[in-house]
Amino acid sequence: MAFRPSILSADDPGYSERYALRPGAQLAVGGRSLFLLRRELAGRSTDLGAPDALKKEVLRRLATGGGTAAELGLEHPAGALAFLDVLRAGGWLTTTVSQGGHDLYTLQPTRPPRPRDRAGAPVLSRFAVSYRESEHIVLESPLAEARLVVHDPSLLAIVGVLARPLPAGAAPDPLRDRLVEDLRRVGLVVTESSESGLDQRQWRPGELWLHGRIRLGNGGYAGAGFGRTFWARSGYEPLPAGRPAETEPGDSAPAGPGPGVDLYRPDIGALRASDRTLTEAMEDRRSVRAHDDATPITATQLGELLYRCARVRQRYERDGHEYENRPYPSGGSVYELELYPVVRLVAGLDPGLYRYDPYEHRLRLVQPPGVPVDRLLHTAMVAGTMAAQPQVVIVLAARFGRLMYSYEELPYSLILKHVGVLYQSMYLVATAMGLAACALGAGDAQAFLDATGLDFTTESSVGEFLLGSRAPIAR
Numbered sequence: 001m002a003f004r005p006s007i008l009s010a011d012d013p014g015y016s017e018r019y020a021l022r023p024g025a026q027l028a029v030g031g032r033s034l035f036l037l038r039r040e041l042a043g044r045s046t047d048l049g050a051p052d053a054l055k056k057e058v059l060r061r062l063a064t065g066g067g068t069a070a071e072l073g074l075e076h077p078a079g080a081l082a083f084l085d086v087l088r089a090g091g092w093l094t095t096t097v098s099q100g101g102h103d104l105y106t107l108q109p110t111r112p113p114r115p116r117d118r119a120g121a122p123v124l125s126r127f128a129v130s131y132r133e134s135e136h137i138v139l140e141s142p143l144a145e146a147r148l149v150v151h152d153p154s155l156l157a158i159v160g161v162l163a164r165p166l167p168a169g170a171a172p173d174p175l176r177d178r179l180v181e182d183l184r185r186v187g188l189v190v191t192e193s194s195e196s197g198l199d200q201r202q203w204r205p206g207e208l209w210l211h212g213r214i215r216l217g218n219g220g221y222a223g224a225g226f227g228r229t230f231w232a233r234s235g236y237e238p239l240p241a242g243r244p245a246e247t248e249p250g251d252s253a254p255a256g257p258g259p260g261v262d263l264y265r266p267d268i269g270a271l272r273a274s275d276r277t278l279t280e281a282m283e284d285r286r287s288v289r290a291h292d293d294a295t296p297i298t299a300t301q302l303g304e305l306l307y308r309c310a311r312v313r314q315r316y317e318r319d320g321h322e323y324e325n326r327p328y329p330s331g332g333s334v335y336e337l338e339l340y341p342v343v344r345l346v347a348g349l350d351p352g353l354y355r356y357d358p359y360e361h362r363l364r365l366v367q368p369p370g371v372p373v374d375r376l377l378h379t380a381m382v383a384g385t386m387a388a389q390p391q392v393v394i395v396l397a398a399r400f401g402r403l404m405y406s407y408e409e410l411p412y413s414l415i416l417k418h419v420g421v422l423y424q425s426m427y428l429v430a431t432a433m434g435l436a437a438c439a440l441g442a443g444d445a446q447a448f449l450d451a452t453g454l455d456f457t458t459e460s461s462v463g464e465f466l467l468g469s470r471a472p473i474a475r
């Protein structure tokens with residue numbers, strides 16, 4: 001297919017297109033060929049053929065500001081346009097549409113384009129997500145091959161109209177028709193039938209967007225960083241591994257109104273010799289939602305579980321950043337998860353919301369019994385489909401900055417993976433100890449914030465785990 005602008009029309013001669021090389025592109029020479037590589041995607045490349053002077057000059061111009069097709073044509077227009085065909089097919093060209101020298105929008109490719117069904121009325125994809133990036137509004141979808149950067153705010157009205165299928169008899173509108181065609185070509189505008197299958201309907205837009213963003217290949221435009229880049233080093237101090245026992249001015253941790261409670265420390269050496277085997281614990285593990293209030297869990301048992309699952313075994317510093325070692329694995333060894341036991345009934349421990357100190361292996365009271373604590377217990381009871389409130393709910397909270405300081409795009413997904421890892425650790429230890437354990441899939445983040453006084457973007461709950469004594473087995 002010969003190279004052409006995104007849409008050709010004799011009715012709108014005032015529109016022009018300017019092309020540039022997409023961010024993150026790197027040029028390499030191998031053997032007798034030129035290759036374009038994606039910086040964030042190792043191994044993803046396009047073979048551009050023999051490295052002649054024309055290709056090198058077109059690439060140089062595209063990488064240093066770009067230009068229109070005529071400006072890039074040089075002395076050999078046919079050859080340059082054919083080369084632009086290859087670049088567009090590989091998803092290497094950004095396209096900025098202008099009118100009268102005024103930029104309207106830019107299409108930034110995230111992957112090579114693919115053929116699309118054009119039958120049916122166009123409508124905005126239900127997976128399209130918009131947000132502000134610098135001074136522009138961005139529209140993107142994990143299912144599209146490009147994202148839209150809006151330079152002229154008036155285009156947002158056109159995007160709003162596309163919330164409903166555009167009727168076939170709609171009066172012509174050159175700008176709207178041009179934008180619709182461009183968005184349809186890259187998958188931001190679709191037909192309703194194309195998103196009606198189970199594979200699409202099973203996804204909520206936010207979930208699919210997050211799934212796309214946390215995997216390699218999301219586009220790499222916002223800073224072009226992915227993974228552990230330590231992006232914040234240039235302007236921010238890293239969060240310490242641990243927090244002070246009491247709140248300092250400006251610290252987000254709530255001060256505990258009550259004294260700390262030292263916890264029981266089990267003998268790990270003795271447990272190595274006497275504990276149930278890993279296979280036994282894994283095979284016997286069950287989610288148990290009934291607790292025996294006549295013989296509740298004890299402070300000694302709670303202390304043993306926390307010690308075996310979450311204590312800090314080692315803390316060290318490297319390149320100005322503090323790291324830890326705990327019984328469960330954590331990406332980057334930064335251990336962003338904090339544990340907050342919510343106690344209703346524990347023998348030897350007063351009720352209330354506590355924060356676990358993994359360094360000193362002790363609890364500090366955050367909130368005594370009352371409405372905020374009862375909300376956490378009640379929510380856990382409903383989420384766990386229990387007949388009565390649990391004896392203990394261990395709320396897992398994340399100090400987001402511990403991971404987000406050094407990781408780009410994927411830190412929240414790492415946090416959720418760490419929650420799963422810690423869930424399994426607590427399940428196995430609870431099973432080995434003969435306790436009732438059950439991980440929950442949802443919790444009330446606002447109730448936790450109300451009870452602790454923490455900030456939603458600084459430290460918030462990301463998981464809940466029920467713990468108590470097992471009810472006796474009827475014989």
